[in-house]
Amino acid sequence: MQPVVAIDGPAGAGKSTLAAHLARRFGFLNLETGAMYRALALKAIEQDLDFDEEAPLLELAHYTKIALEPQREGNRVLVDGIDVSRRIRDTDVTQAASKVSVHPHLRAWMVDQQRALGEKGGVVMEGRDIGTAVFPDAEVKIFLDAAPEVRGNRRYRQAEPVPQVTEEAILKELKERDYRDRNRAESPLRPAEDAVILDSTSMTLEQVLARAEDIVRAHF
Numbered sequence: 001m002q003p004v005v006a007i008d009g010p011a012g013a014g015k016s017t018l019a020a021h022l023a024r025r026f027g028f029l030n031l032e033t034g035a036m037y038r039a040l041a042l043k044a045i046e047q048d049l050d051f052d053e054e055a056p057l058l059e060l061a062h063y064t065k066i067a068l069e070p071q072r073e074g075n076r077v078l079v080d081g082i083d084v085s086r087r088i089r090d091t092d093v094t095q096a097a098s099k100v101s102v103h104p105h106l107r108a109w110m111v112d113q114q115r116a117l118g119e120k121g122g123v124v125m126e127g128r129d130i131g132t133a134v135f136p137d138a139e140v141k142i143f144l145d146a147a148p149e150v151r152g153n154r155r156y157r158q159a160e161p162v163p164q165v166t167e168e169a170i171l172k173e174l175k176e177r178d179y180r181d182r183n184r185a186e187s188p189l190r191p192a193e194d195a196v197i198l199d200s201t202s203m204t205l206e207q208v209l210a211r212a213e214d215i216v217r218a219h220f
């Protein structure tokens with residue numbers, strides 16, 4: 001069976017870029033699990049649900065069809081057949097995704113879906129708990145990290161210019177999400193014991209990609 005490559009780490013560390021690169025390089029599927037939490041969060045917003053109440057969110061999940069279609073860069077995301085790929089990147093959905101993802105039963109439901117998507121191997125799966133919860137036996141585990149200020153700055157430079165969005169606001173939002181991800185009771189964000197930790201704070205993108213390629217290649 002082809003390997004599962006698990007890429008975890010905090011927001012803005014460059015996981016999506018790395019996952020897309022590795023998937024292209026090795027001919028694997030690229031699956032962004034964060035997009036699934038975002039897709040459900042979008043539907044929760046549309047239905048005016050309380051993000052702190054798990055039961056209605058879980059019920060919503062049970063009758064929502066979330067599809068990830070791997071593209072050359074990242075995933076096209078469909079909710080009940082509607083393309084929401086752009087909308088789920090908006091700030092309100094980003095924050096809502098971070099809030100709905102704290103709930104343990106909801107996470108268990110997501111993990112089941114994600115395991116089914118990756119069961120045949122040959123995938124680069126990206127998220128927060130891939131190496132610890134979704135595929136604890138993944139052949140390759142990379143935990144991609146960087147200092148918060150560096151991640152905030154990268155996000156700011158990537159974002160489409162919006163006059164009212166400052167770098168400070170992006171950094172604040174990113175730190176809030178980190179805090180929630182790292183401190184939730186159910187599968188908090190942390191490196192798996194057997195993960196290779198890549199701290200990209202002082203690395204160029206090219207260096208990160210090259211190092212990660214070496215890590216994957218070492219498993220063939």
Ligand code: C5P
Nearest residue numbers: 033034035037097098101127128129177
């Ligand atoms: O990776 P992305 O920023 O798109 O994820 C959105 C949110 O979904 C994260 O802030 C995190 O709270 C949650 N998430 C998660 N577990 C994953 C992927 C994402 O809790 N495997």
